[in-house]
Amino acid sequence: MxxxxxxxxxxxxxxxxxxxxxxxxxxxxxxxxxxxxxxxxxxxxxxxxxxxxxxxxxxxxxxxxxxxxxxxxxxxxxxxxxxxxxxxxxxxxxxxxxxxxxxxxxxxxxxxxxxxxxxxxxxxxxxxxxxxxxxxxxxxxxxNPGGYFVETDRQVANFVETEQVIFLDDQVSSFIQIRGSIPLFWEQPGIQVGSHRVKLSRGYEANAPAFERHFSALRRLYGKQVIINLLGMKEGEHMLSKAFQSHLKASEHAGAVKMINFDYHQMVKGGKADKLHSVLKPQLNKFLDDCSFFYYSGETGVTKSQSGTLRTNCLDCLDRTNSVQAYFALEVRHTHSVSHRDFKLMDLYFKKLLCDMNV
Structure with a gap:
């Protein structure tokens, strides 16, 4: 073209x-x-x-x-x-x-x-x-350039909605995931990406209302929510992760929104992603089954609808988040009702596309 x-x-x-x-x-x-x-x-x-x-x-x-x-x-x-x-x-x-x-x-x-x-x-x-x-x-x-992470009202930096759509003849399936920075007032002063420290720029009382509004908006727009938190044990990341968990535990959404903590750098060493399948996915199987994905065919009409999303984050919502979202996109694709031939063709297509994108 x-x-x-x-x-x-x-x-x-x-x-x-x-x-x-x-x-x-x-x-x-x-x-x-x-x-x-x-x-x-x-x-x-x-x-x-x-x-x-x-x-x-x-x-x-x-x-x-x-x-x-x-x-x-x-x-x-x-x-x-x-x-x-x-x-x-x-x-x-x-x-x-x-x-x-x-x-x-x-x-x-x-x-x-x-x-x-x-x-x-x-x-x-x-x-x-x-x-x-x-x-x-x-x-x-x-x-997702990263580097500046301040929430105002209910909007977080680096927020992206990703929709995976597959067309096969008269069949259409869709799966939506979302990502976004930690929904608190925080920052990394300076512009030397990777070398500056994380700090919370406001106290608990100032963070709580924005946190509540953010998850209220997500649940209103996307339905059920589960958080996949990929932050590790480094000083700044650990501090931010603990603050995220504390705010969720104290919020009105605590009973409805589950947080899965998965130290990506520790669990996926050397690029070996087997623990995404053996450790992370089992904790999300029920949520994925309950929330499903959208599916339409010319013969039967709409037979499935998605009722919730995975909200994934790391520090800058880039490489670690890309990897986990790509993994779940491929896992959900495996459940789509397609023929064995089409399934193999899709496998080749997605693997090539993800390889080209360095995911």
Missing amino acids: AFSKGYRIYHKLDPPPYSVIVETRNRDECLMFESGAVAVLSAAEKDAIKNTYTKMMDAYGILGVLRLNLGDSMLHSLVVAAGCSSVGKVQDSEVFRVTSTEFVSLKNDPSDEDRIADVRKVLNSGNFYFAWSSSGISMDLSL
Whole structure:
């Protein structure tokens, strides 16, 4: 499938304030970033001002807006996918790995570029994907840069809903999993990823209401919940894990939400995943049986529905979480009602796709 840079980025230097607009091939509207805000401009509004802007670059996709509080200043940048490579297909959508990124300062501050080396390294790690179909509709598959983990209200950092969908002739099955950072006010000061300490930034009384709202929202949106906590015994991780357990035990959700603690680094040494099957899965079999997955066929209609989700976390919700979610995605797929031939074909497809994605 042909895929080209479908996003074009312009900026306006004078007169102030500094402004950036982003347009895409398949929409008449565009986005404007100005003075810390973002607005959608209609085609007429865009045409009225576009001649005052200068083209900066083309991009394959927009990954998001990065805001970093650096103490004495705020870094505010638009993150775009400047390079990508195809790794496979899902139905009529082609899956691309992001291979390089560019950062567009939304304050027109050249010094921003010198302060994002670590963030750029994470984003260029090859762990981020998006899908693009022939209809021009795009879907983000993963954007989990990590490094900043503060919950406000009920929203956690690094929250991702992942839906695994399998189409076979007139059969459709779907399984949803979710991930998200520990739902407390916590942080890792600085931007040297991996070298800074974890600290709780607020006390128990300030954490409790946000914790309650978070799980109320999850249960309302997704139904039954079980937590798979992959944090280990390192000083910062252990402290955060104990705080997570204490808040759950004291919350109104304690009786309805179960937490499974699984020290991933200790249990899956050297990449040997046998304990995912022998230790972790047996603790979740009943939940998976009760919550099931969605299944539809043209002959019988909807015969199964999913009524709950696994909520998986490690520290940054990246590698350990990827591994465990991929494991359960493959395990649930084994229960889908398909022919032996189709099952073998799916095995080959999923193993290749997960291998390509380095999961």
